[in-house]
Amino acid sequence: MRNLRTMLDEIDKRLLNALQQDAHLTAHQLAETLNLSPSQIGRRRQKLEADGVIRSYTAQLDPRRLGLSVQGFVQVHLGTHGPEHSRSFARLVATRAEIVSAWTMTGDADYLLRVYCEDLPALNRLIHEVLLPHKAVSRVHSQIVMDQLKRDGPLPT
């Protein structure tokens, strides 16, 4: 059967939408919402997991309650673009827990980092004692999140 059947019907989409909001919904609860039997809900969920549509189930934490009061984005420009410098920078990114996401982008910035820190001094230490000293980094530009209008919404299905 493979993953040729990657087509998602309307019920799959509503199922994914529900699970994106609450991963602990039971098959029974989902069944009455989606007008299907609990058996079929379980079957569809297993298939979506096996196909890799559902990658994992994770707990969403409140950064504030963890003492992470500063959230921001850091644009990093590399001075030297050799592959070994890039890999070295990628390793640095991987080892720092404050950097929760990292992307390479089109346009002016080489990397965009999403960071969580306990306070502003911690963010400044990250920038001046970790990022800037790296041999491949030429300059960085950071922006602090002031307010979050929309938070990690579900992916559109």
Place this chain on the structure above:
Amino acid sequence: MRNLRTMLDEIDKRLLNALQQDAHLTAHQLAETLNLSPSQIGRRRQKLEADGVIRSYTAQLDPRRLGLSVQGFVQVHLGTHGPEHSRSFARLVATRAEIVSAWTMTGDADYLLRVYCEDLPALNRLIHEVLLPHKAVSRVHSQIVMDQLKRDGPLPT
């Protein structure tokens, strides 16, 4: 007792770390990893949920398998900054499923949007037919994600 006891000990931190990676770990599995009894694991988890440290449990989907091949960030600059224009723009953001996150930032950009679209034309339609026509928006700058080095890592605990 309230939330005065917001202090997290070492076991809480490891528990949160584990649940950030797999929300379906059972109390029994967590117990043997953390060298504690299943009862205490369940009790700690309930407390962390009640205190709001754990906000929710969600399914993480693979955007590619949903047909969302383009991921990007859009910086939006407002021309007029009145409160009613801001609220109008916030409503627009809330209604568009492609916009999964939105922040107000320090620095030059008024808003930063994280978007998922099925292809580049869809992103261009979002920009030119949805964002730019809005009366409060003066200009936008979009960057496409080329590669994701680090993906939605767990919050540092």
Place this chain on the structure above:
DNA sequence: GGTGAAATCTACCTAGG
């Protein structure tokens, strides 16, 4: 920290298109 009842998941089985 441990125990037991209630609920849940999953694999297997049966029916219908």
Place this chain on the structure above:
DNA sequence: CCTAGGTAGATTTCACC
């Protein structure tokens, strides 16, 4: 032959001790 619905055994959770 494929998809939907139902049932039994094992597992998990949660309130109580």
